[in-house]
Amino acid sequence: MTKPRTLYEKIWDAHVVERKDDGTCLIYIDRHLVHEVTSPQAFEGLRMAGRKVRRPDLTLAVPDHNLPTTARVDAQGKRIPIADAEGAEQLAALERNVAEFGVPYIGPTDEKQGIVHVIGPEQGFTLPGTTMVCGDSHTAAHGALGAIAFGIGTSEVEHVLATQTLLLKQSKTMEVRVEGTLGFGVTPKDVVLEIIGRTGTAGGTGHVIEYRGSTFRDMSIEGRLTVANMAIEGGARSGLFAPDEKTFAYLKGRPMAPKGAEWDAAVAWWKSLVTDEGAVFDKSLFIDAADIAPNVTWGTSPEDVVSITGSVPDPESFSDASKRAAAEKALEYMGLTKGQRMQDVSVEHIFIGSCTNSRIEDLRAAASVIEGRHIAGSIKQALVVPGSGLVKRQAEAEGLDRIFTEAGFEWREPGCSACLGMNPDKVPSGERCASTSNRNFMGRQGPGARTHLVSPVMAAAAAVTGHLADVRELMSR
Amino acid sequence: MDKVSIVEGGAYPLGVKNVDTDMIIAAKWLKTISRVGLGKGAFEAMRQDPANVFDDPAHAGSPILIAGDNFGCGSSREHAAWALNDMGVKAVIAPSFSDIFSGNAFKNGILTVVLPQEAIDRLMDVAKTDPIHIDLDAQSVTTPFQDRFSFEIDPFRKTCLMGGLDEIGLTLAEADRIGAYEAKVKADRPWVSAAVA
Numbered sequence: 036m037t038k039p040r041t042l043y044e045k046i047w048d049a050h051v052v053e054r055k056d057d058g059t060c061l062i063y064i065d066r067h068l069v070h071e072v073t074s075p076q077a078f079e080g081l082r083m084a085g086r087k088v089r090r091p092d093l094t095l096a097v098p099d100h101n102l103p104t105t106a107r108v109d110a111q112g113k114r115i116p117i118a119d120a121e122g123a124e125q126l127a128a129l130e131r132n133v134a135e136f137g138v139p140y141i142g143p144t145d146e147k148q149g150i151v152h153v154i155g156p157e158q159g160f161t162l163p164g165t166t167m168v169c170g171d172s173h174t175a176a177h178g179a180l181g182a183i184a185f186g187i188g189t190s191e192v193e194h195v196l197a198t199q200t201l202l203l204k205q206s207k208t209m210e211v212r213v214e215g216t217l218g219f220g221v222t223p224k225d226v227v228l229e230i231i232g233r234t235g236t237a238g239g240t241g242h243v244i245e246y247r248g249s250t251f252r253d254m255s256i257e258g259r260l261t262v263a264n265m266a267i268e269g270g271a272r273s274g275l276f277a278p279d280e281k282t283f284a285y286l287k288g289r290p291m292a293p294k295g296a297e298w299d300a301a302v303a304w305w306k307s308l309v310t311d312e313g314a315v316f317d318k319s320l321f322i323d324a325a326d327i328a329p330n331v332t333w334g335t336s337p338e339d340v341v342s343i344t345g346s347v348p349d350p351e352s353f354s355d356a357s358k359r360a361a362a363e364k365a366l367e368y369m370g371l372t373k374g375q376r377m378q379d380v381s382v383e384h385i386f387i388g389s390c391t392n393s394r395i396e397d398l399r400a401a402a403s404v405i406e407g408r409h410i411a412g413s414i415k416q417a418l419v420v421p422g423s424g425l426v427k428r429q430a431e432a433e434g435l436d437r438i439f440t441e442a443g444f445e446w447r448e449p450g451c452s453a454c455l456g457m458n459p460d461k462v463p464s465g466e467r468c469a470s471t472s473n474r475n476f477m478g479r480q481g482p483g484a485r486t487h488l489v490s491p492v493m494a495a496a497a498a499v500t501g502h503l504a505d506v507r508e509l510m511s512r
Numbered sequence: 513m514d515k516v517s518i519v520e521g522g523a524y525p526l527g528v529k530n531v532d533t534d535m536i537i538a539a540k541w542l543k544t545i546s547r548v549g550l551g552k553g554a555f556e557a558m559r560q561d562p563a564n565v566f567d568d569p570a571h572a573g574s575p576i577l578i579a580g581d582n583f584g585c586g587s588s589r590e591h592a593a594w595a596l597n598d599m600g601v602k603a604v605i606a607p608s609f610s611d612i613f614s615g616n617a618f619k620n621g622i623l624t625v626v627l628p629q630e631a632i633d634r635l636m637d638v639a640k641t642d643p644i645h646i647d648l649d650a651q652s653v654t655t656p657f658q659d660r661f662s663f664e665i666d667p668f669r670k671t672c673l674m675g676g677l678d679e680i681g682l683t684l685a686e687a688d689r690i691g692a693y694e695a696k697v698k699a700d701r702p703w704v705s706a707a708v709a
Contacts, residue, residue, distance in 0.1 A: 052693045053686060059668045061686060063693055065704050073589065075545035086680070089690075092706050101543055121543035128545045139708040160707055172588040172612060186612055188590035189547075190619035190679075198683040200690055204666070236530060237582040240611060270585065272611050293703035301703045336530055357529040357580055455587075457539035476534040476586060478557050 039311035041208050042277050043243045046183050046308065050166050052200055062203050064195050065165035066182070068151045069096040069138065071129040072457070073170030077193035078132040088136045089199045095160055096133045097141040098126050099150045100171075101458050104420050104447035107144050114144055122458065136196075149423020149449040152176040152390035156260065157423055159289025163278035163305040168195055173390045173473065175266040179259035180286070181278035181308055183243070186267065207317035209242040209271065213250040215324035220507035222400065223258035224392060224471070224490035226250065227265045228330040229322060232340030239271030242318060245310060246276050250324045256285040257396040264391045265473050268337040278305045331377050331469075331503055332488040334365035335477045341377060343493065343505045349373040368477055369485050370465070377503050380487070381413060384468035385444070385498040386480070387491055388420030389454040392471035397491040398430045401471075402438045404495035404509055410443035411501030417444040418460060420452040444498070456481040469497035515676035516621050519603040519646040522574035523639035524565045527632070529580030533613065536584070536592040550591055551598030566599075576644055578635055579606040583624075584613025593620040603646050605653065607632055618669050619679070625653060631661045648673060 040048070052061040074096070081087070088094060101122040109115055117123040126143070133140040141147045147154060152173055155161040163181035168174060170192045177184035191201055211230055231238075244266050251259065259276050266274030276282075283302055286292045293301045328342040339362075341348065350362035350373065366373065371380065387393070387401050398421065410417050419439045421427035427449060430436055436446045453460040454472035456479060462468045464483025471494050472479075475486040487503060496506035541553035558564050565571050577596070583606040584592060593616040596604070603623035614624040625646060627635070631653070635644060638655045645654045648670065653661045672679060683690075698705045 053689050055668070057667050059666075061683065061689070063690070063697070066707060072542050076547050076590075079545070080680075084680070086684075092708050095708060119543070125543050125545060162704065164701075165704055170588055170590075172586065174588075186588035188588055188593070188612060188616035188619060190590060190616065194680050194683065197680050198687075198690060199694075200683055200686075202668070202679065202683065236585055237608060237610075240582070240608065267586075267612075270582070270610065291707050297703040301701070304701060336532075361529055455539045457542055474532075474534070474586060476532045478538055479534050482538070482557065 039313040041310045041314045041316065042181070042245055042275055042308055043183065043206070043208050046164055046166070047205055049164065059202055059204055061200050062166060063200055064168050065093060066160055066167040067094045067195050068155055068169035068174070069094060069192070070100055070151050070169070070171065071098040071125045072100040073189050074132065074192055075125060075128045076189050077196060078136065080193040081136070081196060086197045088138060088196045091137045091139065093199065094138050094196070095141070096129060096138050097148055097151055097154060098129055098143055100451045100455065101125055102143055102450040103459050104450045104452045107448055146424035146428065149426065150390045150393065150451055152264065153393060153422030153426065156180060157289070157425055159286055159292030162286070162292065163282060164308050168201070172267045173264050175272065175274050176260050176264035176390055178263040178266065178273050178275040179256060180282055181276060181305065183273055183275065185272040206243045206272065207241050209239055209244045209318040209320070210316040211244050211246050211320045212248040213322045213324055214248040215250055216253070217250060217324050217327065219512060220329055220492065220510055221327050222490040222492060223254055223261040225327055225330045227262045228332070228340045228488065229327045230320070231265065231269045231337050232330070233322070234269045234320060235338045236268060236336055237270045239266065239269040242271050244269070244271045244274040245316070246274060251276060252279065255396060256281055257394045260394065261391055265337070268473055277309045329490065329493050329506055331493065332475045333369065333371060333377065334362060335368055335475055336361070336365070337473070337475060337488060339365060339475070343377055343503065345377055347371045347373055347375045347377065378505060379502065380467070381502040382467045382469045382487065382497050383413060383415045384462050384466060385410070385414060385417035385494055386453040386468055386470040386472060387494050388418065388422070388452050389472035390422065391473045392491050393420060393422030393426065395426050395429050397471065398426070398435050399433070401491040401495040402435045404492050404506060405442045405499065406438050408442060408499040410498045413501040414443070414498060415466070417498050418447055418453060419444050420447045421449050423449050453480050455479060456484070462486070469494045469503060513621050513676045513678065516623065516673040517648050519575055519623060521576060521643050522571055523576035523578050523635065523644050524571050524574050525636045525639040526565055526577055526579045527636050530582045530585055531579050532586035533584060533589050533592040534586055537589065537595040542589060542591055547594045548598055550595035554595040554599045573600055575600055575602045576646070577601050577604045578632060578639055579604060581607045583609050585610040588612045590616045590619070593617045593622055596622055605632065605635060618673070621673060623648060623673070625663045627653065627661050627663055634659060
């Protein structure tokens with residue numbers, strides 16, 4: 036009998052081109068997403084060495100990080116250039132590179148344009164049992180569909196463009212099991228924040244996570260995308276869900292998904308992609324779903340998680356000296372005091388968007404809280420940035436855009452927006468944002484910006500109350 | 513890649529844990545299409561503090577950086593490694609590194625030396641006044657005071673660093689194997705062999 040294998044090991048084994056004596060493997064990469072920020076130096080490297088892109092047909096490029104989220108075309112339908120000279124040059128470089136190397140491209144005015152990690156699944160570019168990379172750490176998101184997906188640096192982008200492979204060492208495996216039904220008002224975002232709060236930001240380093248248990252089996256694909264997206268925030272380069280009937284139903288009919296007899300053959304193989312009975316994980320974490328409440332972050336690391344009913348911790352409560360020092364620094368940066376109730380923290384900015392929480396289910400959930408209400412008078416700016424043009428169109432067809440705009444939100448064009456402070460959407464220094472994004476690092480949303488990571492419904496609750504608030508008090512059961 | 517064997521000189525005693533890639537190089541610096549020139553944006557927010565180690569004349573221009581756990585966590589931006597390179601940092605010593613950062617550092621010939629916290633504490637002390645010596649071949653970190661700490665490194669990475677090897681060139685030499693793999697996948701799992709028609 037063959038040794039029982041985990042899901043990760045099965046997909047890994049199917050992609051080994053060559054195993055070297057020291058255990059390093061040459062791994063084939065099935066899908067490669069490319070964006071404007073981490074690719075120019077890679078294409079330049081190819082050009083200098085006279086190399087080609089080996090498999091443009093397995094590559095898909097789309098700009099998302101530095102694109103402004105304001106109108107992209109004028110009244111005459113003409114494309115509006117990016118005002119920022121460096122941003123414009125980076126986009127121009129991407130457009131030159133995809134043309135020169137023959138890489139398929141979705142441009143800024145194409146309705147299919149969006150955040151790489153939203154359009155991959157949406158187009159059926161992401162498939163179960165594949166290996167997938169992108170020069171962006173949130174590539175982990177695609178693991179929601181059962182792909183080994185991970186972020187790479189620009190040198191690796193160049194390596195994949197030239198060879199369609201990467202030299203890798205197999206990771207260790209970590210099981211994160213959550214069992215039970217999520218409580219009222221508790222969302223996939225709260226689940227992943229809970230996980231990171233418990234493991235810490237380095238808890239998954241060197242590991243690939245597999246999310247198991249009934250909570251994840253019952254979770255929608257979009258919810259799973261939110262969870263896998265933040266695997267990297269716990270240090271794991273990838274997070275995986277075993278593909279199931281929900282995965283197949285989500286993918287069927289997507290433009291780049293297999294069709295006809297190939298679809299049937301694909302599904303038959305995908306069904307074999309489960310962790311075998313008796314397979315061993317190197318590490319395990321168990322969480323009871325009943326223990327998870329709506330969560331918020333209080334500090335400047337995604338591991339700084341507390342329930343919305345909780346308070347800012349006392350740095351002295353941490354046993355580790357370096358964590359104590361980090362917490363003191365974080366409170367100073369965040370302008371918070373120990374013992375302060377999280378619900379008493381007022382915010383001036385709301386950001387609903389990012390590759391973590393900008394899909395249709397996220398927008399529906401936020402809109403359900405917003406409907407019939409208005410943002411608080413103290414809110415200076417509230418943004419809703421759909422993850423793709425198709426998400427935007429769907430939301431508009433459902434009237435969600437009107438719910439948001441009538442409540443005082445700005446309804447924007449798709450892109451990474453205020454998640455990372457490299458396009459015009461930023462939070463001013465010293466001001467505070469309830470954000471559905473993935474990182475609360477110092478300066479992440481702009482120099483001096485203070486970020487509290489929350490779910491879409493919690494961002495909505497903060498918007499209408501003007502402070503971090505327990506959304507359960509605003510929702511009807 | 514240039515060959516790497518010895519890194520010797522002063523060290524920035526930073527010591528901070530969870531130094532994320534946004535701290536190393538903020539997003540506003542990522543709008544470049546070049547690998548060089550990012551040193552001026554490195555650790556920008558930290559350098560607002562007049563007492564920062566980077567602008568301390570005792571450490572300016574040091575080739576080594578000493579940090580706490582989980583150095584380089586966060587984003588995959590290779591700009592973090594390019595920024596370190598551009599400011600002249602050739603080695604980072606820490607108790608642990610994020611996976612993506614250590615890969616990016618390696619591709620740029622920057623050593624990521626993992627040592628236990630006790631060794632880090634000692635080196636932080638030494639770095640206040642004296643140089644540190646890293647020998648990749650011997651896999652050791654030494655000081656003028658007879659301290660000697662051994663570190664582990666992946667043998668493949670060590671070979672590449674010491675030989676200054678072009679990894680893409682090495683892989684392209686395997687083109688036949690890659691082609692054979694592609695032919696097998698086309699037969700076994702035809703649905704993955706073409707994404708974009």
